[in-house]
Amino acid sequence: MRVIITEKNIGDWAACYVAKKILEAKPTKEKPFVLGLPTGSTPLGMYKRLIQFNKDGIISFENIVTFNMDEYVGLDKEHPQSYHHFMYENFFNHIDIKEKNINILDGMVSDYKAECVRFEEKMKAVGGVDIFLGGIGPDGHIAFNEPGSSLTSRTRDKELTADTIIANSRFFDGDVNKVPKLSLTVGVGTILDAKEVLIMVNGHHKARALRQAVEEGINHMWTISALQMHEKGIIVSDEEATVELKVGTYRYFKDIESANLDSEKLIADLYK
Secondary structure, eight states: OEEEEOSSOHHHHHHHHHHHHHHHHOOOSSSOEEEEEOOSSTTHHHHHHHHHHHHTTSOOOTTEEEEESEEETTOOTTSTTSHHHHHHHHTGGGSOOOGGGEEOOOTTOSOHHHHHHHHHHHHHHTTOOSEEEEEOOTTOOBTTBOTTOOTTOOSEEEEOOHHHHHHHGGGTTTOGGGSOSEEEEOOHHHHHTSSEEEEEEOSGGGHHHHHHHHTSOOBTTBGGGGGGGOTTEEEEEOGGGGTTSOHHHHHHHHHHTGGGOOHHHHHHHHTO
């Protein structure tokens, strides 16, 4: 596992990494590059920077296929808090991606299981996900794989915990009763199937989750810990999220990744 601890914007670092991988892959219509994408406040910086790279002609999304991690059950695509709406407002409406290449779970379907099977099959049909990007909750969940989720789980419907509902109530006028109680989500096993997984962690409130992910053992109560089993797992963290790491752990990762921490330099290199 690589842990990037940067003093700069973690979204910029992630965007540079994604852009570099797209440029290296040289995607075509016949062989697209496949991204797994998250929602929430954590990836907004990454999306803004990727939009800028697209506008500046650094990268194109014409031959990119995307799969979103999750969606609330019961919110239609136009609902301002649906993840479908979030993705179009914050990313898809601003880049040159083809509509047919966008894949988001439908939270309004009557047959959840069929929708989840369809989603998994579509990922396989395009050759699998090249990079799955994500954030984590304070309780260490990735996507909506709440504590206790199977680490081999696949895309499925999942009830949200009280902690997640409370955390997400800020998007629903602070009213926990407005937050959907059920979601459709990719599984931990689905995420681990990706060729690479990049998780963004920010803020003091994520510090315990980062410690569990990096220093503790693999535990289904902290689903982020499953990243330890991935041969190309990356965590990019800000300084605030590292406060519970051992000093030795912090210094180790700062030392071995010292040449890769400056996102401003990484951005400048892309424009050369």
